[in-house]
Amino acid sequence: MNINELIKIVKSKIEAEIVIQDFKIEDKSFLHKNHKGNQEGMFHLKIIIKSEELKKLNKIESTKKIYSILNLELREHIHSIQILLS
DSSP: OOHHHHHHHHHHHHHHHSOOSEEEEEEOGGGGTTSTTOOTTOEEEEEEEEOHHHHTSOHHHHHHHHHHHTHHHHHHTEEEEEEEEO
8 A cells, every 4th residue: 555545544534434624644754764663554543633622622531532433544554653633
């Protein structure tokens, strides 16, 4: 899977499960390119979500919800994920 496919899947899965007002995904894999343990095909993503639905939850609950939605991708394609909620 390439990064563009992954971003498309992540976006569609989150938008199918959560009411989103604004959404942005950034590929931050380049920041980790020379790190020990960096694996080919595993990506580092920064997700910025504006969601009134998630705002009603505390940070732990909203993060758990996103992790649950992206369970497969986190196991197979995402090495690191940064989630910013607004």
